[in-house]
Amino acid sequence: MSKIVIIGNGIAGVTAARHIRKSSNDSITIVSSETEHFFSRTALMYIFMGHMKFENTKPYEDWFWKKNKIDLVYDHVNAVETQNNTLICRSGKKITFDTLILATGSQPNKFGWPGQDLQCVQGLYSYQDLQLMEQNSKGIKKAVIVGGGLIGIEMAEMLLSRNIEVTFLVREKEFWSNVLPMQEAKLISDHVRSHHVDLRLETELLNIQDNGEGKVKGIVTSKNESIECQLVGLTVGVSPSISFLKDSGIKINRGVLVNELMQTNIANVYAIGDCVERTYELSGRRNIEQVWYTGRMMGEVVAQTICGSPTKYEPGPWFNSAKFLDIEYQTYGNVSPQLKANESEFYWEHSGKKKAMHFIWDTSSQVFIGINSFGIRLRHEKFDAWLRAKQSISYVLEHLAEANFDPEFFRRHEPEIIQAFEKQFPHLLSLSLK
């Protein structure tokens, strides 16, 4: 029986463990130092907002691990010794392994701003960050969030739920316009403002000021405005959490470098999830993918590989989702912030300004490339199949109604969308629709 040890009990590590258990009797140990049991990081905001308790965010009940013979060690790994297959833990404990899987996730970025280490300046990634935020936000009136991404907007929503005023500094022209095309970015920016967030676009953080007691007093922006606040949220992205691997002999760059089998330069050491940097290209994907789904998929494939059927990480068409305050967002395929030279686009927005769809296709072949949908749920299965089959944009529109995933009695917009499309691109729709 071989001994498999996984560092990190996030979605990546836990998925790997579960899938290994499905096809093998090997010993499985997960070492992790954040929480004793796996919880859903994506639900951190809901704990703060009182939608759920921490208990509710655990996808498996506590008995699950024992029943599936997955040993849990609640400890921090300080170093990995690859010569003798041993982990050195903070408690002094040593753990040996035959196979090691690194699934250590990320940590929030800090860019060396003056004052970034003051009290009440924080990021949001871990359960400890959440507890810190609970403390830091007690009795305060005003907060500033730096960095207009997904975690930034979650943090804004969290603070709003406690009636704390939020100023939101965003470097880009509109909220998340480094990822979203301008139309959608504007739509969301407006929505953010409608929730009484003081959204400052094209504004960066210059420094954070001390109140004389080591706590935040306020900040100064790149436009030289001073903003008084008692909490600063730094949400300017995350980076792989790999500093403890420096002297391990495992090759790292920004993340742990892996090949298609998620294998590092050391044959019995694999890496998956947020902490990974791929050494090979996958079209339309970054080399470091820091989302839930990719962590899960890597966990699935690494389990196959370790259990004897080497399986490459070959994700299908890209998909993702998020929620911006009240607006749900789903995306399938690739929609870039800037239209590429070979691409055409069609954007539809509902008059209520809470629903929108953005279609991208290849101009010459008319092959559908991607969609952003706001306020309308779409069927993953359909879009996945259409993208794989390289269906045309007209096919996608003709079948759009089949892909609707909104609940019964919801207003349907397909006829309106198709009409608008037809007006703009009369030559593209096939006869069956006209």
Next chain:
Amino acid sequence: MQVARIIGLNIFLAALFLFLSLLFFSDYTLTKEIFQSKVKQEHQQRLLPVFEKIFDKTYPNTFVFANEIKNTVEDLNVEARNQQQWDQVIYDDYAGTLTKASTQGIIVEYTLLLFILIFGGGTLGALLFILPKISIEAPGIKNNNIFHHALNNRGWIGILLGTLLISFYILLYFYDAYVTNWIILVEPLKKLINPNGDSSQWFLYGFLYTFAVIVMGIRMLIKYRHSNYQMVRTASVMFFQLAIAFLLPEILVRLNQPYFDFKNMWPLDYDFFDAWHINMLTESGGSVGLFMFVWGITLFVVGVPVFVYFFGKRWYCSWVCGCGGLAETAGDPFRQLSDKSLKAWKVERWMVHAVLIFAIVMTGAVLYNFITGTNSIFGIDTYTHLRKPYGFFVGAIFSGVVGTGFYPLMGNRVWCRFGCPLAAYLGFVQRFKSRFRITTNGGQCISCGNCSTYCEMGIDVRWYAQRGQNIVRSSCVGCGVCSSVCPRGVLNLEVKEEEGRFGKPILIGNNGIKLQD
């Protein structure tokens, strides 16, 4: 706006306080005239001597007065039993009727005014509290601070409310004489609907129930105004409770027809096959009664399988049913308190099916007795050993005291999940022969847990969603809240062809991985 809400809350609490304190307001004097008009002729002679001591004496509250009456009658009964004079035992509830007739004080003098103050004030206060939400909060899921609130998370307000509700049910079912003032309070409404009728504890209950469904239904409509599914469904339970369960039976009685709730059905309606009920419908009910009898049977024999096949159990449980109606409106603030553990699911399956079997056996025996004109089956007295325990343990304790009283402690569907025999029957059909399922959306689940947390039936929805498997569970009442609260658009209640309903556990998006399990 916040000011309006605070004022509203205070008005509501004042109305509630007035309502509660009403129980202690009156005093009671029984006169010989009242005695003679309310006590049955055949009992008067025996009761008169022992009642003499009570006449014209003023009692300061219901508890003392009702007890006095009860004890006085009971003393006689004990004597009769000792002498084995069974025919002399008096079963009539004189405590209730005499207390009502002997009540004096403001509740009698200002009944209508008090009614308006309490229920008008209560409604006004509640609406002032609820309506401003429209402008304070944008439409969308707003579960902010639920787990921080002492009402919604078993804090002191929840415990206090639970205690109040439990006490209310115990009084209502077993000590109705103590709540005579409330029965009198709703008399004006009763007379309005049916001038010849008298208010009773059941009319009081029906009214309060409907009141709760309507007021909290309005709250629900506002809270979920972004979701047409929730709006339509809520409007539906409000309609069925108000029109079909509350008003129509009263109107039928006014028209000299049998009292009948067209949307209730066996086995939830466990006295449907009681001899008195069958007789009421078939013998004294005329053609309307006969229609009701046939309707009642058709509903559960044909209606349940057909509708569950096409729509799922939800057509009844979260669109029509009264228990469901209360759970989905008044119970909405407590849905997150249901137990999601695997253990709870095990208990649930045992318990709810046991109740169903109990209901079937009990009804079978009752029907057998009815047809054969006997009182027992296999030497067991049906009433004492089956029908009465069912009525007490299941009808009163489980569905009432526990089912509703425990809302703030165990969630709003305790009865529906653990106790309702009709739910078990509907669920059986839903599990094995239906087009209904909750579809999960490819690989989009982020395991956040909102769906499981807010599933009032304690279904661990996430367990299915995160492995990409459809949810087909007999207990799912199709409330659609899991779908509403999911922040990633993963869940959808759908009816489609039966084939492939259970789905295969596969998460879309990973080429390397083929079907598992």
